[in-house]
Amino acid sequence: MFKQNISLSLHSNYKIGGKAKYFFEPKNEEELVTAISHIRKLKTDLFVLGGGTNVLFSDADFPGAVVKIQNSKFQILDSNLMIGAGVSMAELLNVVAEKGLSGLEWAGGLPGTLGGAVRGNAGAFGGEIKDAIEYVKSFNAKTGKFMTRVNKECRFCYRDSIFKNAAKDEIIWEIGLRLKPGNKKEIQSAIEDKIKYRLERHPMDYPNVGSIFKNVDVEIVPKTLREKFKAKIKIDPIPVLPTAILLAEAGLKGVSRGGAMISPKHPNFIVNTLNASSKDVKILIYLVKYTIKEKFGIKLEEEIMIV
Numbered sequence: 084m085f086k087q088n089i090s091l092s093l094h095s096n097y098k099i100g101g102k103a104k105y106f107f108e109p110k111n112e113e114e115l116v117t118a119i120s121h122i123r124k125l126k127t128d129l130f131v132l133g134g135g136t137n138v139l140f141s142d143a144d145f146p147g148a149v150v151k152i153q154n155s156k157f158q159i160l161d162s163n164l165m166i167g168a169g170v171s172m173a174e175l176l177n178v179v180a181e182k183g184l185s186g187l188e189w190a191g192g193l194p195g196t197l198g199g200a201v202r203g204n205a206g207a208f209g210g211e212i213k214d215a216i217e218y219v220k221s222f223n224a225k226t227g228k229f230m231t232r233v234n235k236e237c238r239f240c241y242r243d244s245i246f247k248n249a250a251k252d253e254i255i256w257e258i259g260l261r262l263k264p265g266n267k268k269e270i271q272s273a274i275e276d277k278i279k280y281r282l283e284r285h286p287m288d289y290p291n292v293g294s295i296f297k298n299v300d301v302e303i304v305p306k307t308l309r310e311k312f313k314a315k316i317k318i319d320p321i322p323v324l325p326t327a328i329l330l331a332e333a334g335l336k337g338v339s340r341g342g343a344m345i346s347p348k349h350p351n352f353i354v355n356t357l358n359a360s361s362k363d364v365k366i367l368i369y370l371v372k373y374t375i376k377e378k379f380g381i382k383l384e385e386e387i388m389i390v
């Protein structure tokens with residue numbers, strides 16, 4: 084029912100990480116409940132994993148249990164969907180496009196699972212996953228109980244939800260989505276546009292975990308910088324100055340450490356160019372935060388999860 088000493092680099096988009104002592108992959112509720120009760124008996128730490136597209140694992144081995152969510156439930160009733168948290172966004176988008184269901188076009192090219200997207204309220208191109216959510220069913224690893232929250236109980240806000248805060252012991256298990264009937268061709272082409280945009284701008288030739296830092300709320304950007312980069316401010320969905328602009332302005336493009344590099348193509352990505360260690364990436368994260376604070380007085384906040 085579980086594997087042992089599994090290399091986390093194989094389960095991370097970064098291709099970085101030591102070994103997990105225990106590794107579970109529950110596919111249904113029964114397997115999830117059994118896995119969690121086993122982990123509680125082992126009295127060991129638990130880390131929940133989706134697609135590994137937003138996580139930086141440590142170089143050291145993880146002495147606890149990693150639970151990789153494999154709930155692949157896929158049920159569609161008209162415009163209402165009941166989807167397992169382990170379903171990849173790519174698969175979800177393929178199906179909704181095929182069925183002519185609109186509302187997730189912004190997520191074209193968004194990697195990872197639906198569960199991961201819900202926890203961080205993933206968003207792009209002005210859209211956010213919260214806009215399509217009806218309910219979230221989760222499993223509390225401490226109490227051993229399932230519960231269901233409607234959208235507004237999930238306290239979604241910019242790259243945030245209750246599952247990152249008050250409900251951080253909960254494993255997102257199933258998501259109810261409500262989409263709208265739309266034109267199949269238009270939906271498909273909107274998704275393809277987003278994928279094309281990402282391929283042109285993101286450094287996809289190297290392992291990465293997307294943007295390292297959250298974009299910066301314009302309210303905290305010094306007035307001179309705000310004026311200088313007025314044209315770069317975007318709505319995401321609040322007005323933000325892209326962090327990549329600050330990093331480029333600070334001359335950080337292409338700075339490297341060991342096998343990790345601040346991407347010259349998109350400086351908010353730190354890419355693994357050659358067998359980077361977790362330490363290499365962490366040193367660059369520290370360097371960026373220090374430089375941006377010194378130069379602009381802005382405290383950057385990580386978007387990725389560092390384990």
Ligand SMILES: Cc1cc2nc3c(=O)[nH]c(=O)nc-3n(C[C@H](O)[C@H](O)[C@H](O)COP(=O)(O)OP(=O)(O)OC[C@H]3O[C@@H](n4cnc5c(N)ncnc54)[C@H](O)[C@@H]3O)c2cc1C
Pocket residue numbers: 096130131132133134135136137138152168193194195196197198199200201202203204205206207246253254255256285291292293294388
């Ligand atoms: C090339 C690239 C582009 C990206 N572009 C964007 C973008 O435009 N917008 C954006 O918001 N993000 C973006 N990301 C980041 C990432 O893809 C998203 O945050 C994604 O939603 C993470 O999903 P995941 O399944 O990979 O989560 P993981 O990386 O596996 O996990 C991320 C966090 O969520 C937790 N988690 C995962 N699944 C569950 C669950 N079922 N229950 C509870 N907790 C869970 C994990 O414990 C971890 O803390 C990008 C990443 C890459 C590599």
